[in-house]
Amino acid sequence: MNTPWTTESLYEALRSDSTADLEGVELNLVGGVDATVSIVMREQGDLAMQLAVSGEQIFVSSPLCLASQVKDRNAFNEACLRLNPINPLSNLGLQRVGDEDLYIVFGELSSRSPLQAVVEEIHVLADNTLQAAEAFADQLK
Amino acid sequence: MAIWTKIITLFRGAAHEAGTAVVDANAMRILDQEVRDAQTALLRARDDLAKIMAQRKMANDKLADKKAKQLEYSNYIREALARDNRGLAQEVATKLATIEADIATETKIIGEFDASIGKLQTSSRQAETVIQRLKQQIDTVKATESVQRAQAALAAQHAGTGAKLGTALDSLERIKQRQTERAAQLSVAEEMAAHTGEDGDLQRRLAQAGIVPGESSADSILARFETPAPKALGHDSVAQLGHADSVANKNG
Incomplete structure (x- = not known):
């Protein structure tokens, strides 16, 4: 079995591996004790995603929309639940961020995943988030 | 559990x-x-x-x-x-x-x-x-x-x-804006290319007409030197010189 990634080792690998397909993807290591990798997708409207590794899991999260941007929360929640099973490789979720509720699209991988799988997750997640935002356009303010 | x-x-x-x-x-x-x-x-x-x-x-x-x-x-x-x-x-x-x-x-x-x-x-x-x-x-x-x-x-x-x-909404907005900008840039570029195209066509026709020096300038030069020839050699020779033909007609 591979050695599991840590947030730091994964960040270093993503930055130093020239074979990784990361054009237009800006990466920054943020924070001290529980560091995260801040990802900005320059070619996808500067979509800002976050990545963190903890033990056996890699968690990548992308902000879909604020709850305050949703016209009808009940209808939107149901639409999200219905979209979730047919959304490839990503999940939809709701999180408290600061003093607001934020709908997120997120993916989880094993922290022993090969680098290529992590890179793919980043691209797929950005794509899925934008597609979801587009699909939900008429439900959002 | x-x-x-x-x-x-x-x-x-x-x-x-x-x-x-x-x-x-x-x-x-x-x-x-x-x-x-x-x-x-x-x-x-x-x-x-x-x-x-x-x-x-x-x-x-x-x-x-x-x-x-x-x-x-x-x-x-x-x-x-x-x-x-x-x-x-x-x-x-x-x-x-x-x-x-x-x-x-x-x-x-x-x-x-x-x-x-x-x-x-x-x-x-x-x-x-x-x-x-x-x-x-x-x-x-x-x-x-x-x-x-x-x-x-x-x-x-x-x-x-x-x-x-x-959020993704802002990103979508940004993508649309950038697409619009790109489309505008593209249409400006196309327009410029079209203008250059028109100018090029005009230049070619001017050159063909012998008004400005064009690709056939060597022929024009030759024709210029041979312009007096028709008078001396008669019509048979003029026909063989090709481009000189029109020059001769104009002169005539």
């Missing part, structure tokens, strides 16, 4: 505290404690397993001894009977009866040990699975928390500026 129930309860407790992480440090400690308890239980089960397996081995060794004795005594009986010593055969047979009873008892005990070993192995495996799941849950909560904290920090950066936390 209702891990989900516990985590959902933790969520409920913290969900409405603005700006705080989903699961507070206390709750995390409870989950960590639970993993440690499960690990202690697992170690105890493995200890018990080791003890029972040792006991089983001892019982099995004893059984092997008894079986060897059984074989030995059976041979003695056969030998004694062969030598017509029935009294001795009888004496050995009595001992053999005890040994065979012991063998039956030991076999039964070993069967019981095997059943216990099987149960302990199953529960160890189950405990391992529970621990692994619980750890995964904790990992997920921790990773989620880190990401949430990072997003909250981003939100805090925006808070002072009056701007909202950037």
Whole structure:
């Protein structure tokens, strides 16, 4: 079995591996004790995603929309639940961020995943988030 | 083990505290404690397993001894009977009866040990699975928390500026805007290319007409030198000179 990634080792690998397909993807290591990798997708409207590794899991999260941007929360929640099973490789979720509720699209991988799988997750997640935002356009303010 | 129930309860407790992480440090400690308890239980089960397996081995060794004795005594009986010593055969047979009873008892005990070993192995495996799941849950909560904290920090950066936390909606807007800009740039470029195209066409036609020097300037030069020729050589020669033809006509 591979050695599991840590947030730091994964960040270093993503930055130093020239074979990784990361054009237009800006990466920054943020924070001290529980560091995260801040990802900005320059070619996808500067979509800002976050990545963190903890033990056996890699968690990548992308902000879909604020709850305050949703016209009808009940209808939107149901639409999200219905979209979730047919959304490839990503999940939809709701999180408290600061003093607001934020709908997120997120993916989880094993922290022993090969680098290529992590890179793919980043691209797929950005794509899925934008597609979801587009699909939900008429439900959002 | 209702891990989900516990985590959902933790969520409920913290969900409405603005700006705080989903699961507070206390709750995390409870989950960590639970993993440690499960690990202690697992170690105890493995200890018990080791003890029972040792006991089983001892019982099995004893059984092997008894079986060897059984074989030995059976041979003695056969030998004694062969030598017509029935009294001795009888004496050995009595001992053999005890040994065979012991063998039956030991076999039964070993069967019981095997059943216990099987149960302990199953529960160890189950405990391992529970621990692994619980750890995964904790990992997920921790990773989620880190990401949430990072997003909250981003939100805090925006808070002072009056701007909202950037989401996919903003990105979509940006993509559309950039597409519009790109489309505008493209149409300007196309227009410029079209203009250059028109100019090029005009230049070519001017050159063809001999008004500006074009690709056929060598011919024009030659024609210029040979212009007086028609007068001297007559019409036959003029026809052969090609381009000079039009020049000659103009002159005429």
